[in-house]
Each structure stands twice: as structure tokens, then as C-alpha cells.
Amino acid sequence: MMRFTTLLGLALLGGSLVACAPAQTAAPEVRATPSVDRVSFYPSQPGLAWTYLPQGEPADRTPYVLRSLGPTIFKGQTVSAFSLTGRGAEQTWFRQVGGDGVNLLGFTKPGVLVNLEPAWRELPAQAELRVGGAWQGATRVTVMDTEKNRVVREGTLNYRYDIQDRRQIAVPGGSYDVFVITRRVSDDLGGLFPAVQQMYYAPYIGEVRTYEDLLLTGQNYARPQVRP
Numbered sequence: 407m408m409r410f411t412t413l414l415g416l417a418l419l420g421g422s423l424v425a426c427a428p429a430q431t432a433a434p435e436v437r438a439t440p441s442v443d444r445v446s447f448y449p450s451q452p453g454l455a456w457t458y459l460p461q462g463e464p465a466d467r468t469p470y471v472l473r474s475l476g477p478t479i480f481k482g483q484t485v486s487a488f489s490l491t492g493r494g495a496e497q498t499w500f501r502q503v504g505g506d507g508v509n510l511l512g513f514t515k516p517g518v519l520v521n522l523e524p525a526w527r528e529l530p531a532q533a534e535l536r537v538g539g540a541w542q543g544a545t546r547v548t549v550m551d552t553e554k555n556r557v558v559r560e561g562t563l564n565y566r567y568d569i570q571d572r573r574q575i576a577v578p579g580g581s582y583d584v585f586v587i588t589r590r591v592s593d594d595l596g597g598l599f600p601a602v603q604q605m606y607y608a609p610y611i612g613e614v615r616t617y618e619d620l621l622l623t624g625q626n627y628a629r630p631q632v633r634p
Contacts, residue, residue: 445610445627445630446503446610447505447532447609447610448503448504448507448508448529448532448609448612449474449610449611449612450474450486450488450501450503451474451476452474452475452476452477453474453476453626454473454474454625454626454627455471455472455473455474455625455626456471456472456473456612456613456622456624456625456626457469457470457471457472457579457622457623457624457625458470458471458472458616458620458621458622458623459578459620459621459623460619460620460621461615461619461620461621465578465623468492468493469492469623470490470491470492470493470495470620471490471491471492472488472489472490472612473488473489473490473491474486474487474488475487475488475489475498478500480500480511480512481500481511481512481521483502483511484502485500485501485502485511486500486501486502486503487499487500487501488501496515496516497513497514497515498513498514499512499513500512500513501528502525505531505532506531507527507528507529507530507531507532507534508527508528508529509525509526509527509528510522510525510526510527510528511525511526514552517551517552517553518549518550518551518552519549519550519552520547520548520549520550521547521548521550522545522546522547522563523545523546523548524543524545524546525545526543526545526563526565527541527543527567528567529607530567532609535569535585535607535609536569536572536585537569537570537571537572537585538569539568539569540566540567540568540569541566541567542564542565542566542567543564543565544562544563544564544565545562545563545565546560546561546562546563547559547560547561547562547563547593547595547598548560549595549598559595559596559598560595561593561594561595561598562593562594563591563592563593563595563598563599564591564592564593565589565590565591566589566590567587567588567589567590568587568588568590569585569586569587570586570587570588571585571586572584572585572586573586575606575614575615577614577615577621577622577623578621578622578623578624579614579621579622579623579624579625580629582606582608582611582614582622583608584606584607584608584614584615585606585607585608586604586605586606587604587605587606587607588602588603588604589602589603589604589605589617590602591603600617603617603618604617605617610629610630611625611629612625
């Protein structure tokens, strides 16, 4: 309160004082800069961050920011949390990430908690990430209203993934060697997810083009010189 009162008083002294005031130097931003040596094939280390923009938008628009929050507990299990923010978006995913793949246990949005049982396999074991690879499964989806603490929707979701191609692609974040993955989803919850979507994935980087058609504009670590 004292600092606010002082600043208000200085503002009331008039334009002459403002004109004579020394220029202020912007303070450096606080950022997490993880060691590139610790970035895994499916990156999930705490502090990693990626920025995205919708395809076709000007590069100076406000980006969406995806952050790896690190280990946490979800449904009694140790998972890695990832959050997406920007333009009013606020979503957190809870995943188990390792050499055997990436499994989604659930996610949250404001006022909503979605549980998946068993976990939804989003990516396969490292050795299985290759053109021609495919996997499928089913999960029971429970949607909860967290404000009222009650289940508002339940149903079964079936999914299938096909790795259809591997190519070089250039996006605002740079040029990447990506796998083109098509996801097909069906459910009895009234179409909770789009039926068909496509994503570009680069090992040690992550989603270069997301299923929502967002393009990678950068990440807060240098790319390892490692090929999958």
C-alpha cells in the first residue's frame, strides 16, 4: 500500500516531473530454462514450455502457451501435468510419460474434470513410433461438474491412431522432422471429441501441429541433435 500511495502522489505532481524522470529499465522476465540434456524422447521435464498460434494467423498475435508442470498426483497415481493457457483457454492434462508411451488419465477445464479409465494411450512405445504403426483402444469417460461435485456425463470412447507419414515440415518455430499421426474417435457421449483429426509429432520436441490445428512457434530449449 505504501508503494502505491507514493506512486499516486508522484503522478499528481504534474507533467514536468514526469518529463524529468529517468528512463526505467525493464526488469528481466522470470523464465525456467531446463537443461537440454534432460529432454526426453517424449518431453515432459518440469519447466519446458512451447508456444503455438492457429494456422493462418499473423505471427504477432498472442500465442497459446503449453507448459510442463512436472510430477503431481492424479487419482492416486504419479503423473506429469501439462497446462495450456492463453486467450481465455485454461486446461490441464494428467499423463504418464515414459519409454513405453504416453497415457492420458484425465484432464481439467474450469468447472470440469474428465476421468479416463483405463488411461487413453496417446503415443506408443518409442520403438513403435514409425510409419505404418497403429494402435487402438477404448476408455470409460466420466465428466464431472467440479462446482456441484456430481457426474454430468458418462460413456465409452473408442480411438484408433495411424502413423501415416514422416516428413520435413517448416512452421514458425523452425523446420522439423515429424511423424504424421491421424486420430479417429467415436463415443456415445454426443461427440465429445471430433471424429477425425491429424497431428504432426517430433520426438524430443512434441506436437509441431496439434490436433486443434495450432502450429508451434517456439520452445524454451534448444533442440537436441538426435534423430529418432
